[in-house]
Amino acid sequence: MRAMRLVAEGRPLRAEAVDLPPVPEHAAIVKVGAAGVCHSDLHLISGAYDLGDGRKLSTTAGGAVLPLTPGHEIAGTIESLGPGAGASGLREGDEVVVYPWIGCGQCRKCAAGRENQCEGAQRFLGFMRDGGYAERVVVPDVRYLVPAKGLTSPQAAPLGCAGITALSSVRRCELRPSDLVFLIGAGGVGSIAIQLAKKTTNARVAVADVDDAKLEHASGLGADYVFNTVKVEAKDVVAQVKRANDGRGADAVIDYVGTPRTASLGFRLLGHEGRLVEVGLVGGGMTLPLPMLPLLGAEVLGNFTGTLSQLAEMVDLARRGVIVPVVSRSYPLEDANAVLEQLEHGGIRGRAVLIP
Ligand SMILES: [Zn+2]
Numbered sequence: 001m002r003a004m005r006l007v008a009e010g011r012p013l014r015a016e017a018v019d020l021p022p023v024p025e026h027a028a029i030v031k032v033g034a035a036g037v038c039h040s041d042l043h044l045i046s047g048a049y050d051l052g053d054g055r056k057l058s059t060t061a062g063g064a065v066l067p068l069t070p071g072h073e074i075a076g077t078i079e080s081l082g083p084g085a086g087a088s089g090l091r092e093g094d095e096v097v098v099y100p101w102i103g104c105g106q107c108r109k110c111a112a113g114r115e116n117q118c119e120g121a122q123r124f125l126g127f128m129r130d131g132g133y134a135e136r137v138v139v140p141d142v143r144y145l146v147p148a149k150g151l152t153s154p155q156a157a158p159l160g161c162a163g164i165t166a167l168s169s170v171r172r173c174e175l176r177p178s179d180l181v182f183l184i185g186a187g188g189v190g191s192i193a194i195q196l197a198k199k200t201t202n203a204r205v206a207v208a209d210v211d212d213a214k215l216e217h218a219s220g221l222g223a224d225y226v227f228n229t230v231k232v233e234a235k236d237v238v239a240q241v242k243r244a245n246d247g248r249g250a251d252a253v254i255d256y257v258g259t260p261r262t263a264s265l266g267f268r269l270l271g272h273e274g275r276l277v278e279v280g281l282v283g284g285g286m287t288l289p290l291p292m293l294p295l296l297g298a299e300v301l302g303n304f305t306g307t308l309s310q311l312a313e314m315v316d317l318a319r320r321g322v323i324v325p326v327v328s329r330s331y332p333l334e335d336a337n338a339v340l341e342q343l344e345h346g347g348i349r350g351r352a353v354l355i356p
């Protein structure tokens with residue numbers, strides 16, 4: 001089958017023919033209908049996360065072996081099931097979205113259903129195992145397939161990362177109605193988070209980005225306040241948020257970018273007992289004005305993707321039309337390198353998907 005593969009860190013992906021193994025006992029082979037292109041793919045390909053102060057964390061240190069097929073936002077149809085997979089109730093031909101954050105299955109986090117925080121040998125599809133930039137993908141157990149009938153593959157694929165990351169990060173804010181949540185970054189994840197915050201929590205939503213078109217889109221999705229942080233200085237953003245929130249800082253901030261500049265803005269925006277949730281992996285370090293943590297009783301937390309049960313919830317929200325999946329455009333699989341380059345330079349609105 002055709003696949004776009006990472007053969008060396010920092011190099012463009014290469015089109016290759018890959019043989020599929022026989023389907024293991026409880027596994028499934030999914031014919032890929034669409035594969036979302038995510039910022040994390042850029043980190044995987046570059047080979048490192050930037051930890052700040054010149055320090056790097058290898059993205060393949062977790063057990064990736066090259067060559068590797070990236071792609072963790074995968075939707076399609078079940079092509080074949082392993083001999084032990086029949087009891088799942090799923091059938092060949094079913095439309096599914098794949099949960100890619102597959103853990104070791106044995107550690108405490110996996111046992112608690114939080115495989116995205118697996119402490120053992122992670123098997124994340126598109127990172128440690130071959131992913132969806134291919135005609136087919138092997139999913140090691142059918143339980144990682146969520147039925148997605150009623151959604152097209154381009155609509156369903158981004159739910160596996162962008163969708164559950166939005167859901168999980170909004171949940172971690174523990175918003176109450178009339179709270180003000182400030183979202184930094186109106187890209188693929190932020191666009192879903194705006195809708196979730198508005199429709200599932202009734203909070204007021206402020207959004208910052210550096211692109212007016214993305215902010216206009218954010219307003220269309222229900223954002224109450226938008227800020228272009230190229231045009232408005234941080235201190236003015238802070239002042240306007242306070243004005244909008246009865247003199248208080250934001251009740252929660254979610255940073256979908258993850259740079260020193262966005263994280264510092266996020267921290268400055270917090271009110272008493274405010275929560276800053278770091279999600280984006282663009283990278284760098286952060287200096288905190290330490291007395292403000294105790295004085296505000298503030299919290300800084302991190303969120304990495306979401307759980308299998310959250311994927312089922314997201315699929316349900318999308319099928320019922322509560323959340324409109326945000327897909328910008330579909331491209332042929334072989335255009336993967338060009339799409340990744342556009343994403344790196346901020347040229348993708350919503351989510352781009354590859355169609356094998
Ligand atoms: Zn992702």
Ligand SMILES: [Zn+2]
Nearest residue numbers: 104107110118
């Ligand atoms: Zn585990």
